[in-house]
Amino acid sequence: MEKEMLDTINKLKKEKNAVILAHYYVDGEVQAIADYVGDSFYLSRIAAETDADVILFCGVSFMGESAKILSPEKRVVMADELADCPMAHMVELEKIQEVRQQYPDVAVVCYVNSTAEIKTAADVCVTSSNAVKVVKALPAKQIFFVPDNNLGRYVADQLPEKEFIFHDGFCHVHVSIQREAVIKAKEAHPEALVLAHPECTQDVLELADYIGSTSGIIDYATKSQNREFIICTEMGIFYELGQKNPDKRFYAVGHRQFCHNMKRITLDKVVNALETLEPQVLLDEKTMEAARAPLARMLELAGK
Ligand code: SF4
Numbered sequence: 309m310e311k312e313m314l315d316t317i318n319k320l321k322k323e324k325n326a327v328i329l330a331h332y333y334v335d336g337e338v339q340a341i342a343d344y345v346g347d348s349f350y351l352s353r354i355a356a357e358t359d360a361d362v363i364l365f366c367g368v369s370f371m372g373e374s375a376k377i378l379s380p381e382k383r384v385v386m387a388d389e390l391a392d393c394p395m396a397h398m399v400e401l402e403k404i405q406e407v408r409q410q411y412p413d414v415a416v417v418c419y420v421n422s423t424a425e426i427k428t429a430a431d432v433c434v435t436s437s438n439a440v441k442v443v444k445a446l447p448a449k450q451i452f453f454v455p456d457n458n459l460g461r462y463v464a465d466q467l468p469e470k471e472f473i474f475h476d477g478f479c480h481v482h483v484s485i486q487r488e489a490v491i492k493a494k495e496a497h498p499e500a501l502v503l504a505h506p507e508c509t510q511d512v513l514e515l516a517d518y519i520g521s522t523s524g525i526i527d528y529a530t531k532s533q534n535r536e537f538i539i540c541t542e543m544g545i546f547y548e549l550g551q552k553n554p555d556k557r558f559y560a561v562g563h564r565q566f567c568h569n570m571k572r573i574t575l576d577k578v579v580n581a582l583e584t585l586e587p588q589v590l591l592d593e594k595t596m597e598a599a600r601a602p603l604a605r606m607l608e609l610a611g612k
Pocket of ligand 1: 333368392393395396480481542567568
């Protein structure tokens, strides 16, 4: 990155009292200029606690919405307003109402990869790093898990004492990681451990030596004595894996481990958003209030 660009970003950040939050799936050069880089859980905690006047979010829209809901007095700006997560739109309010009618005691557990509107209908939110802990802590036995089918099934496997109703949402990036391709990667790199995100399909998770969120995968690889790893999640994670482990080797399974939405974020857009403080995340008070309760409950149950 040019020094001039870095100086501009730092100057604008100071002028606007802005903090830059970036997800592990955005490009490495964007992660490099962020104040905080992490998974959805970590970034939502930072958004809830920051003293900055402006939060610039380098990620997809549901992340910016969560930041706004948790810090409504702050100006939350997206680096690219078109960066969106298709999975976030894979469940509708009517479906939740239907399930609630059919199962009056059900707890609706909503993956943070969902719109603010869907969060308003949830009992609690979860991220991939805290889902098992949070669902375990719920008094309800029946769980309706939305929108991601694969994460829901993974959580259900860990908690046989609960009864799950699943939805059919999915992440196209993780679902594109095929079992056969992982087997081929293992044959090509027999010493490598397979590290997988729980948004992958069950037949891929069966091949994994470790299953966890992006931060879980980074921690595992960093602490491991092993030197080689096959990574079953979005490619943006390779930046942080490499930063923390310059002497270890990380292999992708295929070229489709790529989230086009996350990759919309560029340094030029970061500069533009800092200059204009647009596009802003705007949500109405009622939605924010209703969506805050399940997010706050998640932070409480996951143990901030
Ligand atoms: S990687 Fe998947 S879940 Fe994450 S933002 Fe992209 S499409 Fe959504």
